[in-house]
Amino acid sequence: MGGELAVIDFKTSSKPKKEQWIDNYFMQSSAYAQMFEELTEITVNKIVIAVALENLGTQVFIKRPADYIQQFIDLRKTYDIIKLIREISMDDAQIKLLLKN
Template structure:
């Protein structure tokens, strides 16, 4: 994890904790908030939940595929993080992780003026937290940048939750630092040897973020 000169000196990160088989974070003041990924999972549409359950029932290797996907995603993220921070990669990783990393290099070359990688953010206003892959300029625009590894090509309509997630990071980052981030960039590498770049304005997803937050906390009340 790296911090850069753009971050205020009094910036303090949250601490990741596991609770109830989900990601939560403890803030420097002791508050415990769910991660944005936990909130999005819990407020997933019924149609999406049913589709996921049907896949698990029909795919005999569902658990293995899910576990491998998590490992590949983690390894690829680490390769990218080390590349951005100019840190030598020492851990052994799967060939597929290296392939995903190499596949994304043309996109990674658009990243500069890095504000931070793997920043554990939180918001007292929204009562949520999360870890952003990268906050940096992308094609000259300060952006929340997330990397995704997928088995197949993705369609934009499938990516809405990722855009909401990035928007949440932008809101958290601004609350903690006073620095506004207006753009979300999702970089996707698929096992079909294709790469996809999705660039969105955070303004377009703030209302959807608020809806999901309200949905999550309404259930808890």
């Protein structure tokens, strides 16, 4: 990818993806890039999502992990909060009410 280190994630799909539908792919690859950097001290500045489409070729999306890592961190924090709340026996309606405030 132009001489740059990149995390490349290969996906398959029966139909084309719109970029706004795949933030979760970008967050996942950004998390991989962050973990790689933490283990190796080598920065990954590019993530690539390659989507192989049935009988339609390939879509390629190229992004920067820095644009998605905070979104991933926030999502993980929300997950941790929900998990903790469930452990203290709140039901889904109570959780939704708490998260709105």
